[in-house]
Amino acid sequence: MSLVTTLKKTGRKMSGALSGDKMAGADEGADVLDLLKEDHDEVKALLKKLVDGKTAAERKSLVKQIKAALVPHVRAEEKTVYDAIIALKDKQPKQDGEEGYLEHALADKTLTGLDKIANAMSPEFSAAAKVLKELVEHHVEEEETNVWSDVRKNFSDEERMEMGRKFQAAKKKVRVP
Ligand SMILES: [Fe+2]
Numbered sequence: 667m668s669l670v671t672t673l674k675k676t677g678r679k680m681s682g683a684l685s686g687d688k689m690a691g692a693d694e695g696a697d698v699l700d701l702l703k704e705d706h707d708e709v710k711a712l713l714k715k716l717v718d719g720k721t722a723a724e725r726k727s728l729v730k731q732i733k734a735a736l737v738p739h740v741r742a743e744e745k746t747v748y749d750a751i752i753a754l755k756d757k758q759p760k761q762d763g764e765e766g767y768l769e770h771a772l773a774d775k776t777l778t779g780l781d782k783i784a785n786a787m788s789p790e791f792s793a794a795a796k797v798l799k800e801l802v803e804h805h806v807e808e809e810e811t812n813v814w815s816d817v818r819k820n821f822s823d824e825e826r827m828e829m830g831r832k833f834q835a836a837k838k839k840v841r842v843p
Pocket residue numbers: 702706739743806809
């Protein structure tokens with residue numbers, strides 16, 4: 667957990683303690699959006715390193731790290747966040763969720779393709795790495811704007827904490843191919 671999330675958590679606990687809320691003292695986890703943000707920043711940093719990677723060994727190792735971070739994130743996000751907004755009755759959150767699923771499928775495909783390219787210093791690999799980076803950056807930007815606004819509008823702080831718990835549990839169950 668990042669320092670920022672820990673600080674936010676501590677802040678919430680303290681405000682809970684000050685207001686005399688007994689439940690707030692319990693370890694309630696983190697807002698799902700804070701957890702998503704940590705993953706997004708991690709994956710974006712890894713993708714930047716991949717594109718800038720100067721040796722084949724470094725690039726190969728980065729592909730493994732990206733897979734290990736990205737695959738559990740997207741599967742758990744689909745289950746706990748996208749499915750929740752698709753289940754709402756408004757059309758816009760449903761569409762945002764469906765769009766997210768489609769972009770995840772594109773990222774999966776690009777990542778699988780990247781993993782199959784034997785020569786990590788080839789133009790083919792560099793192209794696939796660049797496409798994956800651009801795809802993820804675009805996706806994350808839209809997600810943090812549209813999907814997160816759907817989540818903030820429709821779910822309370824408590825519900826987002828519950829989503830955070832479900833997200834972390836779902837991530838642990840994902841098997842990285
Ligand atoms: Fe995400």
